Amino acid sequence: MKQALFGYLQSKVTPGEAGDMLWATIYVLLVFAGVALAVLFMNWFERKVMAHMQVRMGPMRVGPHGLLQPIADALKLLLKEDVMPEKSDKLVFWFAPVAVCMTAFTAMLVVPFGRAHAITDMNIGVVFMLGVSSLSVLSIMMAGWSSNSHYPLLGGLRAGAQMVSYEIAMGLAVVSAVMLTSMSTGTGSLSMMEIVNQQFQQGRWFAFSFFPLGFIGFVVFAIAMVAETNRAPFDLPEAESELVAGYMTEYSGFRWSLFFLSEYTAMIAVSSIAVTLWLGGWLRPFPNLLSGHRWDLAFSWGPAFVALATAALCFFYVIKMSSIRAMRLNRLGLAALAAVLGALGLLMLLPPVASRIQDIFWFSIKVAGFMYLYVWYRTTFPRYRFDQLMKIGWKVLLPVSLGVVVLTALVGVRHELLPLVWRVR
């Protein structure tokens, strides 16, 4: 019994590969809960960062520094009346948010959070992720069409055109990165795990391979993924100044929150593709250059350091927070959060804990960097016009990504095949 329950924990592969149904289910639930929590946190983080960039405070009243605001928002959304337009296509209108959520979460199936921390590893991992996440355009079109209203229809059309045109540049950029996996072995791989392993073996992240080439591919992907997830400055499908809320106009309450959830989940999913393909996935910084037991230990204290630093920051704000009577509960809450974070940080200093969570930590901190970029773009850039959007997609990103693919192939052949030919001779 105990063996059946915990036998998997000794293995170094994902539960999907080990064929352990129980642990696969547990991992699915963990990933679902983790992503949903991350989306909640992201809601707060986005509002806060945007507010600070616009020199205002953002949410401050619900919980210390507005930390409980997303929970209040979610509660409000769940309790709202569920309105369905009378002349809408009821079945499709009902199914669209469900489908968009399904696609967004299915894509998280192959995301490698660590060496053994993924639900499963597929040999077609990248293609699976791209394919599933691009299905979301179908549900957005469904939502736009079934609402039987002008703005959602236009939003859905725009989303369809935009996502289809950026998919190509994105796919070509992915191809250029996948080609790099065949560098030393001669056979490439589409598996997310194998791509990260290759970056470890080749001693560099793919963003720095063949110097400008890998980086250009990465930049093309980074631009295309913003357009792919309908975020500013490419948020034309939900442009509030012209289309109210685009395909989400007729949705409210729980259905709307499903769209919200899946939008942020899709952001996390494409960011994790970018991290896996170009930024070394779960690998810590300089795994080859600064190798050895001592460096391993030092880097494994990264999460503990971050937790302790956050605790210190919380504590600093407890002291700085105004001492008005109305804020007393908030101060206490923030102090409690600081204490919990500090305790967690101390716990993470223990080597067995540290070595077990460091993969997940390095992966999520890279994804968090992308999330910050998303927010940063949103506050900085004005929205593109639709013709500009199409021009960037077809006339800039597509040729550049094609060029990157061809050049990567040529340089790769020169690097790998020619020495091989000479040796045979």
Next chain:
Amino acid sequence: MKVVALLRKVFLLDLFAGLAVTFRHQTPGAIVTEQYPLERPTLAPRYRGQPKLVKDPLTGEILCNACGACALACPEKLITVESERDPQTKKKVLTGYRFDLSRCMFCGLCEEACPTEALDLTPEYELALYSREGMVFEREQMENGLQRKVYEK
């Protein structure tokens, strides 16, 4: 020149300049907004807000001599001064004062016209009320300010 412009475009230099601007502004010290009900701004003493009839701090008597200069100065004609002559001293005595705040644009001309500095536009700015009728201040409100009902939590 054209080459420089093209290079700027290729390396997205303008976009990076914009990103730098937003990044620089996100220090918490740069925040200019306040949490209004908890933190209240202190306004300049010459801010023109709620009107008040000032009393003499020594004698506690009202400074107004009912000359009606404020009513004449008001471009909106919203001030009504009621007075009657004291038979003994032959001086005007203020009997009623009406100030229609709903029409006031806080120009401050009444305050300037007052020869005895009896009318003052104070920095008090919380003037929201539940009814239009309440916006017409009688003499009592002009002297004592708005008496709000304070609710216990």
